[in-house]
Amino acid sequence: MLRNREFRQYALLFSLIAVAAATLGFTINTAAGLLTIASTTAFGTVFFAFTKNRYDSIAHISDQIDLVLHNADHLYIGESDEGELSILQSEITKMTLRIREQNDALKKEKEHLADSMADIAHQLRTPLTSINLILSLLENTPDEKERGVLIRETKELFIQMDWLLTSLLKLSRLDAGIVFFQNERINVHRLINTALHPFLIPMELHEIALQVDVPKEILIQGDYCWLSEAIQNIFKNCIESIGDNGKIEIICEDNPLFTEITVHDSGTGFEKESLPFLFERFYRGKNAGATGYGIGLALCKTIITRQGGTITAKNHPLGGAIFAIRFPK
Template identity: 65%
Template structure:
């Protein structure tokens, strides 16, 4: 308390004023002088007691701020008295709570980032190891047929790595908030057909039947390029689930409330406990043979929700899985 310059100045002026008042009191009469001394002493004592209590409260607030800065778990919540100091205490308490929440969020993000980087490194290392093995086999001068098979498999692995790196870059751009979606009127039929174009040959090679029901005239507002990317990731998941001789159905709907796109496959569907986590980043489910990286669906959800839409996944009553995309009017 005595370290405060304002308090020292007040004490100095109070002593000077009290001395002048006491001298004037004794000049008038001894009784007036004694009364002046008593009043000055009482006022000084009350002021010191009040100021010390106030400074103790400020010291408690300062210690709480110091605890928060040093990541301590304890946080003092002061009594709800009225007054400017109590308001300051309340605001600082809110600030410390907010800082604590942000610190916890940053800690979780840091742990998640470390786990994600480890997972990404593992996912990249697996195809790289396979490519190195294939190159070693090619160096042993295999037959022409084996060499073609090794080259084709290497190309597939490199394409998977390219897709993984490209998807991670897109996720990073979306996380950083540097992507600006262009909003325009999109014909849903054209959007779906554009998303299907890269899969036409795989559909034919794997004998997967495609049923498309997208009437003309259905439109939605959004960024066509990014929405096509989102639908492609969903289609990729459905094609992998449908397997050889499977079936994929795409149905577009329109009503006064929203425009919908339903994508269904004839695969095994989802385990019930996996459905809440399907769109979580890097979630690959319990199937050890899953070929995905847990990125495509997370990227699709981010693209769709950032443009005001929604996406859900569930098991279809007749078998397989169905993804439902809705874009409000």
């Protein structure tokens, strides 16, 4: 306590007042002087004990804060009976809990970032290895037809890498919160047609039948471009799943609670073990031969949920997979 300059000044002032009061008391009579000395001594003792207790409490809080600054695993600040210190301790406890939660969140983010970087490196290594092998074959392949096939395969690999990097960039922008979605009225029929347009030729080449049942008058609220991107990822997943001679059915229904878009394909559906993880990043299923990068559905869910919608995926009772997107009214 004596290290506190204000306390030393108060102690000096109290001593001077006590001496002056005792002197004045003795000038009156001895009893008055003794009573003054006893009163000032009692008051000084009570004040010293009270102040020391407060300083001890403050020192304890200071020690606990120091532990927090040094990343202590356990923190406990006891309750105080004093009003001022009780409020102070309550606020410090809230602050330390918030700091701990933020530290835990930062650790999880660092771990997630490290895992994501490892996954990205793995995803890029696969096509790069294939490209390196194809380039080696090109050097030793004199036949022009074979060289043409190898060059087309190389172009396809570069297209896949470009799609992967573009999707990862979009995910990173969404995670960083720098994407601002437009809130506009969207005609669902036009939205579906826009999302389908890039796949019409591939679907025709693979003889994939398409059935669309989307009324022209149904409207939803959202960002047209980003929702088109999300639905395109669903179509891409379905086309890759069903292969040749398959079928895709798109239905949109509207009711007073929500608007629902369902996409049903005739593929093999999902493995039961994969259902809880379909929308996780880089998840490609238990099958070692699974295609894709595990990015499209994760990007799709992020886009839809950020605009207040929901998306689910499951196996259809009649076979194949079915995706359901809902936008509440």
